[in-house]
Amino acid sequence: MNIENIKSQFPIFSKKINGNSLVYLDSSNSSQKPMCVINRLNDFYKNEFSNIGRSIHSLAVSATNKFEETRMSVKNFINANSKDEIIFTKNATESINLVATTFGQQNIVKGDEILITDLEHHSNYVPWHFLRETRGAIIKFAPINDDGDIIIDELKKLITSKTKIIAVTHISNVTGTIVPIKEIVEIAHKKNIPVLVDGCQAVPHIKVDVTDLDCDFYAFSSHKVYGPTGVGILYAKKKWLEELPPYIGGGAMISEVKKDKIIYAKLPEKYEAGTMPTAEVITFNESIKFMEAIGIDNLMKHEKEIKNYALEKLRTINSVKIIGNPKNKAGVIAFMIQGIHPHDIATILDDDGVAIRAGHHCCQILHAKLNLTATARASIGVYNNKDDIDMLCKAIENCRKIFDLK
Amino acid sequence: MDLKQLYQDIILDHGKSPRNFGKCVGYNSEAKGYNPLCGDLVQIYLKLNVEKKVEDLTFEGNGCAISMASASIMTDLVKGKSCEVAKKIIDAFLKMIKSSTEMKSDDLDDDQKTKIMSLSGVKQFPMRVKCATLSWHTLISAMEEKKEEVNTEVID
Numbered sequence: 001m002n003i004e005n006i007k008s009q010f011p012i013f014s015k016k017i018n019g020n021s022l023v024y025l026d027s028s029n030s031s032q033k034p035m036c037v038i039n040r041l042n043d044f045y046k047n048e049f050s051n052i053g054r055s056i057h058s059l060a061v062s063a064t065n066k067f068e069e070t071r072m073s074v075k076n077f078i079n080a081n082s083k084d085e086i087i088f089t090k091n092a093t094e095s096i097n098l099v100a101t102t103f104g105q106q107n108i109v110k111g112d113e114i115l116i117t118d119l120e121h122h123s124n125y126v127p128w129h130f131l132r133e134t135r136g137a138i139i140k141f142a143p144i145n146d147d148g149d150i151i152i153d154e155l156k157k158l159i160t161s162k163t164k165i166i167a168v169t170h171i172s173n174v175t176g177t178i179v180p181i182k183e184i185v186e187i188a189h190k191k192n193i194p195v196l197v198d199g200c201q202a203v204p205h206i207k208v209d210v211t212d213l214d215c216d217f218y219a220f221s222s223h224k225v226y227g228p229t230g231v232g233i234l235y236a237k238k239k240w241l242e243e244l245p246p247y248i249g250g251g252a253m254i255s256e257v258k259k260d261k262i263i264y265a266k267l268p269e270k271y272e273a274g275t276m277p278t279a280e281v282i283t284f285n286e287s288i289k290f291m292e293a294i295g296i297d298n299l300m301k302h303e304k305e306i307k308n309y310a311l312e313k314l315r316t317i318n319s320v321k322i323i324g325n326p327k328n329k330a331g332v333i334a335f336m337i338q339g340i341h342p343h344d345i346a347t348i349l350d351d352d353g354v355a356i357r358a359g360h361h362c363c364q365i366l367h368a369k370l371n372l373t374a375t376a377r378a379s380i381g382v383y384n385n386k387d388d389i390d391m392l393c394k395a396i397e398n399c400r401k402i403f404d405l406k
Numbered sequence: 407m408d409l410k411q412l413y414q415d416i417i418l419d420h421g422k423s424p425r426n427f428g429k430c431v432g433y434n435s436e437a438k439g440y441n442p443l444c445g446d447l448v449q450i451y452l453k454l455n456v457e458k459k460v461e462d463l464t465f466e467g468n469g470c471a472i473s474m475a476s477a478s479i480m481t482d483l484v485k486g487k488s489c490e491v492a493k494k495i496i497d498a499f500l501k502m503i504k505s506s507t508e509m510k511s512d513d514l515d516d517d518q519k520t521k522i523m524s525l526s527g528v529k530q531f532p533m534r535v536k537c538a539t540l541s542w543h544t545l546i547s548a549m550e551e552k553k554e555e556v557n558t559e560v561i562d
Contacts, residue, residue: 341470373445
């Protein structure tokens with residue numbers, strides 16, 4: 001697949017935004033969808049729709065098989081050991097909540113510690129906060145340095161005999177920091193502490209191998225990987241999924257129900273109660289095929305080139321300041337323009353068809369640490385090219401003109 | 407109205423050099439407003455005299471050009487008015503910002519109306535309406551001497 005022409009596979013780019021071609025730089029928030037994904041969803045509803053599971057008619061059998069094919073593809077894509085280790089949820093947030101709730105029920109008592117970091121998205125903090133409220137857990141935050149890298153020595157110091165789990169992002173959705181997960185997992189496992197990784201920003205952009213990382217839990221979502229909304233993925237080592245209690249109760253997650261006794265279903269159904277986003281899960285297989293057709297190495301090379309070009313060009317613009325300078329940085333670029341509030345930047349850029357995000361990006365802890373209330377953020381997807389970055393810079397110049405900056 | 411018109415001279419002027427910025431001497435009521443979505447913060451200082459007239463009105467805070475300009479213009483317009491008139495102006499402003507292009511008020515002169523109407527275009531950017539209304543809701547809170555912080559996610 002030719003990465004240079006990949007934009008043509010995304011129909012949204014033929015639309016005009018405020019009379020301008022769309023320059024989409026908000027992929028950290030959610031990615032646009034290629035035609036193959038849109039067609040698959042449409043096709044499934046048109047020609048193949050049925051719920052999965054119990055029914056034994058042809059459509060149901062076919063849908064069930066396809067649903068399981070996606071599970072197999074996900075397993076291979078992130079190199080899990082077994083397809084039973086792949087649980088579908090509604091989003092990555094739910095995946096993390098699933099772990100926090102079930103792990104908390106079984107393993108957290110008053111005074112136990114949960115170690116997270118200053119980089120975390122609210123979705124990898126609030127679920128743990130619930131355990132602080134309901135079970136008296138203590139949450140500790142591993143600090144970052146001025147570049148936006150986690151200070152590993154400080155993280156080590158925060159581990160105590162009370163630390164029950166470490167939850168950490170793979171890539172920051174603000175600074176783009178690529179966190180050395182393998183190193184953190186090694187540190188944690190030496191003390192028998194499990195590690196949950198929030199992989200939302202990683203799976204669409206870098207090679208993720210959960211067996212190599214050796215993490216216990218890995219959460220991500222379909223919609224950031226060029227797939228449909230409504231699908232989250234939780235990878236968990238089988239021993240955890242066998243050990244932990246179910247999360248949501250209802251149909252499909254049981255094997256036998258009596259008035260005095262309920263036996264839960266085997267994996268993975270144990271964690272998939274009720275009707276799942278059937279069409280979306282089946283469609284997600286197409287997104288994985290799309291990623292595989294590009295080749296993760298090609299994709300990484302392309303995005304790195306665009307990121308470096310963007311950093312280089314943004315640094316030449318007066319008064320633009322890039323937030324964070326981590327050792328390894330993904331294509332997530334938070335920035336400030338001195339004298340212009342990020343919300344004004346986003347509104348004015350939008351007028352030129354350039355879609356970025358402004359705000360705290362669900363990372364208020366990180367913004368407080370950086371002493372900022374909000375930042376502007378341009379984030380790169382596979383469809384972005386150097387023209388997009390040129391348009392971004394031109395729109396920033398327009399913004400500076402409107403604000404009469406020298 | 408297009409974007410360039412929204413960010414016209416008045417907004418930029420007030421946004422960059424807000425009037426009545428800081429704590430006024432002898433204020434007898436204050437209120438805090440917060441927009442958790444973008445972190446915009448405004449603190450209103452109000453000095454009412456015995457006849458319930460706004461003798462002085464200032465603000466502090468940080469935020470986007472729209473929120474700062476809105477607060478700045480508001481303090482200019484409301485200063486010197488009675489509480490009753492101030493409330494009418496606030497009502498008229500909130501109506502304008504949500505559904506009208508015109509500022510309907512018998513208590514302001516044409517110049518003042520033109521100034522405030524420069525904010526009316528914000529309704530085309532629904533995500534930004536709260537930036538414009540934050541300080542006004544906070545002023546109501548100061549006038550009513552409410553203790554709790556105004557939060558844009560809780561008010562309309």
